[in-house]
Amino acid sequence: xxxxxxxxxDPEAGRPALMGVxxxxxxxxxxxxxFLDAAAAVAQARRMIDEGADVIDxxxxxxxxxxxxxxxxxxxTRLRRIVPAVAALGALVSIDTTRATVAEFALDAGAxxxxxxxxxxxxxxxxxxxAERGAAVVLMHMxxxxxxxxxxxxxxxxxxxxxxxxxxxLDAAAAxxxxPERCIVDPGIGxxxxxxxxxxxxxxxxxxxxxxxxxxxxxxxxxxxxELTGQQDAEARTGGTIAACLAAWxxxxxxxxxHDVGQVAQAxxxxxxxxxxxxxxxxxxxxxE
Ligand code: HH2
Numbered sequence: 001x002x003x004x005x006x007x008x009x010d011p012e013a014g015r016p017a018l019m020g021v022x023x024x025x026x027x028x029x030x031x032x033x034x035f036l037d038a039a040a041a042v043a044q045a046r047r048m049i050d051e052g053a054d055v056i057d058x059x060x061x062x063x064x065x066x067x068x069x070x071x072x073x074x075x076x077t078r079l080r081r082i083v084p085a086v087a088a089l090g091a092l093v094s095i096d097t098t099r100a101t102v103a104e105f106a107l108d109a110g111a112x113x114x115x116x117x118x119x120x121x122x123x124x125x126x127x128x129x130x131a132e133r134g135a136a137v138v139l140m141h142m143x144x145x146x147x148x149x150x151x152x153x154x155x156x157x158x159x160x161x162x163x164x165x166x167x168x169x170l171d172a173a174a175a176x177x178x179x180p181e182r183c184i185v186d187p188g189i190g191x192x193x194x195x196x197x198x199x200x201x202x203x204x205x206x207x208x209x210x211x212x213x214x215x216x217x218x219x220x221x222x223x224x225x226x227e228l229t230g231q232q233d234a235e236a237r238t239g240g241t242i243a244a245c246l247a248a249w250x251x252x253x254x255x256x257x258x259h260d261v262g263q264v265a266q267a268x269x270x271x272x273x274x275x276x277x278x279x280x281x282x283x284x285x286x287x288x289e
Contacts, residue, residue: 014272014275014277015268015272015277016245016249016253016254016255016256016268017054017055017254017255017256018052018053018054018055018255018256018258018261018264018265018268019053019054019055019056019057019094019216019255019256019257019258020045020048020049020051020053020055020056020057020258020259020261021057021059021218021220021257021258021259022035022041022044022045022048022056022057022058022059022082022086023035023059023062024036024041024058024059024060024078024079024082025059025060025061025062025070025078027062027064027067028059028062028064029062029064029221029223029234030220030221030234030235030237030259031235031259032062036078038081038082038085041058041082041085041086042082042085042086042089045058045085045086045089045091046089047261047262048261048262049089049090049091051261051262051265052261052262052265053091053261054091054092055091055092055093055094055113055255056086056089056091056092056093056094057094057095057096057113057115057257058079058082058083058086058093058094058095058096058106058111059095059096059097059115060074060075060076060078060079060096060097060102061075061096061097061098062146063117063146063191064146065146065149065150065190065223066146066147066150067146067147068147069147072099072101072102075097075099075102076101076102076105079095079102079105079106079109080105083095083105083106083109083110083111084109084110086110087109087110087111088110092112092113093106093110093111093112093113094111094112094113094114094115094138095107095111095113095114095115096115096117097114097115097116098116098117098118098122098123098126099122099123099126100123100125100126100128100129103116103126103129103130103135104129104133107129107133107135111135112135112136113135113136113137113138113184114126114129114130114135114136114137114138115137115138115140116137116138116139116140117140117142117188117191118140118142119139119140119141119142119165119166119169120137120139120169120172120173120176121169127172127173127176127177127178128176128177130173130176130178130182131176131177131178132177134182135182136182136183136184137173137178137182137183137184138183138184138185138186138216139166139169139170139173139183139184139185139186140185140186140187140188140191140216141162141165141166141186141187141188141191142188142191142192143155143191143192143193144192146191149191149192150192153192153193153194153197155197158193158197158200158201158204159200159201159204159207159208160207162187162188162201162208163207163208163210163211166185166187166208166211167211169185170183170185170211170212170213180212180213181213183213184213184214184215184216184254184255185208185211185213185214185215185216186215186216186217186218187201187205187208187215187217188218189201189202189217189218189219189222189224189244190218190219190222190223190224193224195224195227195228198219198222198224199224202217202219202244202247202248202251203247203251204251205217205248205251205252205253206251206252208252209251209252214254214255215248215252215253215254215255216253216254216255216256216257217244217245217248217253217255217256217257218256218257218258219240219241219244219245219248220237220241220245220257220258220259220260221234221235221237221238221241221259221260222234222237225237225240225241225244228240238260238263241258241259241260241263241264242263242264242267245258245264245267245268246267246268246271249268249271
């Protein structure tokens with residue numbers, strides 16, 4: 001199924017799309033172990049859709065700082081029952097993986113978006129697969145790899161460097177047959193970034209928008225919120241998540257990747273209403289073909 005990003009983005013309404021996070025992992029930083037069970041995972045997906053999620057992003061490998069790699073076979077084992085069941089709910093499904101074998105399994109099971117936090121660098125087959133299958137691809141910036149990325153990330157001008165990296169990955173994707181119209185770019189909040197880097201990137205979203213494709217941001221529950229607020233419990237960082245999402249949206253972000261879909265949707269409904277935007281009445285409605 002060739003994906004048109006118009007399925008999830010609605011520029012006329014002026015509201016961003018919401019990507020609900022579903023981690024089918026024992027070790028994700030904020031919800032590890034909660035959705036390993038297929039019934040619990042599908043119930044969570046249904047809840048996020050009811051709360052206004054446009055896309056459900058399913059991942060079977062944690063990429064938290066210091067995390068260990070998970071083999072493609074193990075990822076597929078974790079995903080086997082869950083991807084088809086979530087796709088059957090009618091949601092657009094995104095697969096959060098850097099391995100083409102896992103992405104291929106998910107596309108066969110009903111996913112339409114590949115969320116590759118390595119932006120096609122981990123698996124040389126990823127862009128070819130996306131081209132062949134007409135999938136949309138999220139290209140995310142990461143400095144280093146999850147195991148070591150927070151050791152001492154250093155930038156001269158983080159926004160310029162991330163922008164240049166993403167421009168290069170858009171070129172690589174296009175060369176492999178994935179046009180920019182099927183790409184989404186993401187600064188990779190928390191992936192090899194210090195606090196000031198994350199803040200500069202959120203403040204600099206408008207510069208990333210100049211690349212052309214929609215910009216996705218994933219600040220949800222992340223460590224920088226704890227650093228700013230002292231909140232050590234990741235699940236209690238919803239307020240900080242909402243503030244980061246609204247700041248990014250005001251600067252042009254089109255897709256917000258979040259765990260707490262209902263709370264973020266509520267915040268957006270109010271923010272949109274204050275701005276007099278057309279979709280201000282009620283919570284967001286999903287757009288599908
Ligand atoms: N963040 C995480 C995972 N995948 N994908 C994109 N495109 N952007 C992000 O910012 C992003 C992502 C990390 O968050 P989470 O999935 O909650 O944790 P974990 O990696 O521990 O499973």
